[in-house]
Amino acid sequence: MSVLIYAESWEGKFKKATFEAVSYGARVAASMGTNAIAVTIGDAEDASILGKYGASKTIHVGGVSTFNNAAYASIINQVAANQDANTIIVAATNNGKMIAPFLAVQAEAALITNAIALPSSTAPLTVLRSAFSSKGLVKYQSNADKNVICIVPNAIGVATIEADGTAEESSVSADASLKAIAPEKVERVSGKIALPEAELVVSAGRGMKAPENWNIIQELADLLGAATACSKPVSDIGWRPHSEHVGQTGIQINPNLYIAIGISGAIQHLAGVSASKTIVVVNSDPEAPFFKAADYGIVGDAFEVVPKLTAAIKAFKANN
Amino acid sequence: MKILVCISHVPDTTSKINFADNNTAFDTAGVQFVINPYDEFGLTRALWIKEKQGGTVTVANVGTNVTDPTLRKALAIGADDAIRIDAEPTDAFFVAKQIAALVEENGYDLVICGQESIDYNGGQVPGLVAALLNWPFASPCTGLELDGTNATITREIDGGKEISKATLPIVIGGKKGLVEEKDLRIPNMRGIMTARTKPLLVRPAVDAEKRTTAVEYSKPEPKAAVKLIDKDNVEELVKLLHEEAKVI
Ligand SMILES: Cc1cc2nc3c(=O)[nH]c(=O)nc-3n(C[C@H](O)[C@H](O)[C@H](O)COP(=O)(O)OP(=O)(O)OC[C@H]3O[C@@H](n4cnc5c(N)ncnc54)[C@H](O)[C@@H]3O)c2cc1C
Ligand SMILES: Nc1ncnc2c1ncn2[C@@H]1O[C@H](COP(=O)(O)O)[C@@H](O)[C@H]1O
Numbered sequence: 270m271s272v273l274i275y276a277e278s279w280e281g282k283f284k285k286a287t288f289e290a291v292s293y294g295a296r297v298a299a300s301m302g303t304n305a306i307a308v309t310i311g312d313a314e315d316a317s318i319l320g321k322y323g324a325s326k327t328i329h330v331g332g333v334s335t336f337n338n339a340a341y342a343s344i345i346n347q348v349a350a351n352q353d354a355n356t357i358i359v360a361a362t363n364n365g366k367m368i369a370p371f372l373a374v375q376a377e378a379a380l381i382t383n384a385i386a387l388p389s390s391t392a393p394l395t396v397l398r399s400a401f402s403s404k405g406l407v408k409y410q411s412n413a414d415k416n417v418i419c420i421v422p423n424a425i426g427v428a429t430i431e432a433d434g435t436a437e438e439s440s441v442s443a444d445a446s447l448k449a450i451a452p453e454k455v456e457r458v459s460g461k462i463a464l465p466e467a468e469l470v471v472s473a474g475r476g477m478k479a480p481e482n483w484n485i486i487q488e489l490a491d492l493l494g495a496a497t498a499c500s501k502p503v504s505d506i507g508w509r510p511h512s513e514h515v516g517q518t519g520i521q522i523n524p525n526l527y528i529a530i531g532i533s534g535a536i537q538h539l540a541g542v543s544a545s546k547t548i549v550v551v552n553s554d555p556e557a558p559f560f561k562a563a564d565y566g567i568v569g570d571a572f573e574v575v576p577k578l579t580a581a582i583k584a585f586k587a588n589n
Numbered sequence: 590m591k592i593l594v595c596i597s598h599v600p601d602t603t604s605k606i607n608f609a610d611n612n613t614a615f616d617t618a619g620v621q622f623v624i625n626p627y628d629e630f631g632l633t634r635a636l637w638i639k640e641k642q643g644g645t646v647t648v649a650n651v652g653t654n655v656t657d658p659t660l661r662k663a664l665a666i667g668a669d670d671a672i673r674i675d676a677e678p679t680d681a682f683f684v685a686k687q688i689a690a691l692v693e694e695n696g697y698d699l700v701i702c703g704q705e706s707i708d709y710n711g712g713q714v715p716g717l718v719a720a721l722l723n724w725p726f727a728s729p730c731t732g733l734e735l736d737g738t739n740a741t742i743t744r745e746i747d748g749g750k751e752i753s754k755a756t757l758p759i760v761i762g763g764k765k766g767l768v769e770e771k772d773l774r775i776p777n778m779r780g781i782m783t784a785r786t787k788p789l790l791v792r793p794a795v796d797a798e799k800r801t802t803a804v805e806y807s808k809p810e811p812k813a814a815v816k817l818i819d820k821d822n823v824e825e826l827v828k829l830l831h832e833e834a835k836v837i
Contacts, residue, residue: 279747336751338716338726361712363746367728370716373682379800380681380717383710395804400709404606405615407709408805412798450725450742450753463748469836493837505770511731512745517602517707518626518765526836537602540707543809547834549826550815560815565829569820581823585831 272298273354274307275345276319276327277362281312285466286360286422288322293387293425294358295323297418301356301391307434308348310341320434322427328352328439335452336364340443342371347441349376356394361419362465369419378415385424385544399424402517402540422466423523424544464513467496470524472515472542474500476531476552476571480508485575486530492582498522498542500532516541531571534559551575590644590735592635593697595688595714596663597625597678597706598656608806615708615806617655624659627703627764629666633774634767635701636667638735645669647697651678651687657789664784665776671787676794679803685717686797692722697758698738704729704762709803715762725755731766 274294276287291307298305307324309316311334316327330344345368349357357372359365361382373380379394385406386397394411396418464470471490477483483497490497497513504514515522517540527545531552532538539562542548550563551574560566567574600606601621609616624632635646648663650656651674660671674687692700702715712728719726731750732743738757743750743766776784818826830837 284747339720339723342720363729363744366712367716367726370685370713371720371726373800374717374720380713381801382712401600401606401615402707402710403809405608406807406809407803408807410802410804411800412802413800446723448723448725450727450755450759452751452753454752455746455749456752457749461748465747511766512750514765521710526830526834540602547830547836548812549830560817562812563815564812564834565826566815566817567820567823567826568817574820574823577820577823578826581827582837584824585827585837589831 270303271352271354272305272356273349273352274358276307276309278313281314286362288427290358290360291319291322291324292428293420296387306352308345310344316436317434320432321429323430324434326435326437328437330439337449338367339371339447339449342368342375343443343447344441346375355415357417359419361421369417373417376415378417379411379413380417381409382419384418384420403544462496464496464498464520468524469493469495469526470498471495471528472498473530474532475502489575489579492579500538529559533557534562590642591697592646592699594632594635594648595702596628596648596650598622598652598659599625599706599708612806625703625706629773630765630767631701631763651676651684660789661784664787665780666774671789673791674794675791680799680801681711681713682800683797685714687794688718689721690795699757700760702762704764715760719760725759728762730761730763733767
């Protein structure tokens, strides 16, 4: 028996969410008294580095270039069968979320998505997951012998160990009868930090008054190495791209730090960001509901407070 | 062109969430239910496809009779007919099996789902349906253009977007971008009147396993009270973020 982790890479590099998934898988394997094995598909850096996160072995499957969720699932399942793995861990990235249901159907496994904690029991597998847009938590129990767990990035954290992993090539190939969409073009928003995996996020709302005022938001984000986000109305009126819209009907995020500037804190906005570990709110209205969900707050005009905050962080960075 | 739009029936976005029966069930008392917001984008897109290329738009839900008003609303927005598969939708695999069986029986060309239901946030049903049918799948889908049976699909990837091609049939998990917020159709008086006479067919569920069980519900720990920092002392905030929160 073993636990298999899908180690996703992007342009040949493992994603941070992958290190997290491997650490998670290693801990699940330990609680089952078995090994964690990682599988990576397509271009990948030196696969043995996953040893540091607890993979005893990483299997590389080459010969695949573009993303194909059905083919990837077929490859992962064949590796799982070869390694006698009944538990498969996938990070809930946009691609991971497309692979996971195909894994479950092909392997006749139960699928538990949105997992935010290690299993509280491994037989039957019982996992805590987030639900109701972070307003609730539900413990799910699997009724199947095989399981696929899809974990929320940044919810569990990365753990490193002092160990070496080995790397191995495998030549399994996907079942050719499986159908999938055929990617033709990828448009990467270059140089920017992807919101779903960002550890730090600077977000702004209608309080910014106009799109040309976003320079102070961008400046703060750049200084922190943070991703930028926005409230729904701001993306609806086109001040910011849809890809930045966070909330119940946008992207749900849980960064270590979420700075909300000129956002009132409506329930639908909070639903997408309340799982953030630390929340800072800057709002001119002391009655803004967001303050109730914040760890730290500054009552003040964003146009005055944000440049000051940027300057203070600059000074802090210079001294640290 | 036969389009199936899968509708999940979820608490309104402003709902307070509570649990019942000793934290083993979601408490629906006093909760207003709506069409899952992601499904609304898909429904409007389906109507646009029908208006351009002809065809029918069927809406389907796996649920008990409490979901009928939600299906009627979808009919009022413009769907031609509705099908309710009469069962408690407690497990995504079970739900997906029902939808896949319906698709096989009725032969749809396109299945439009939302990227996830805003209640349990599973994001499972569309992918499971696609895998069960062995159809191409795309999610989260922010653009779908059809030219006959050739589809051009835009989906979000981490930090960008991917444009793909596929030939129908396909399954998508959609969201805003399929149509814009301002384009969302809402029921008008005529729609509401005609919805009353449109067919809402109820059919029994097919046999399918439930691979998961929700065993216990809880709420996240409430936050401690906010620490307010004077706007003329932002250095204090930076210090707290470094020393206390340890995030910078
Ligand atoms: C079905 C549905 C789904 C929704 N989904 C989402 C979602 O996913 N995400 C989302 O964000 N919203 C969502 N909403 C909308 C939500 O209800 C709010 O309308 C929205 O979040 C408000 O955005 P805002 O805070 O930017 O704007 P406003 O509510 O207008 O708030 C602006 C804030 O800026 C403050 N302000 C003004 N000037 C300044 C200044 N100079 N300095 C500092 N502060 C200032 C004001 O005090 C105010 O608090 C949804 C709504 C519905 C009905
Ligand atoms: N009970 C259901 N009946 C019909 N469609 C559903 C049901 N549950 C989920 N769906 C569809 O699947 C999508 C994703 O739901 P979920 O997998 O539950 O997060 C929804 O947006 C719907 O389109």
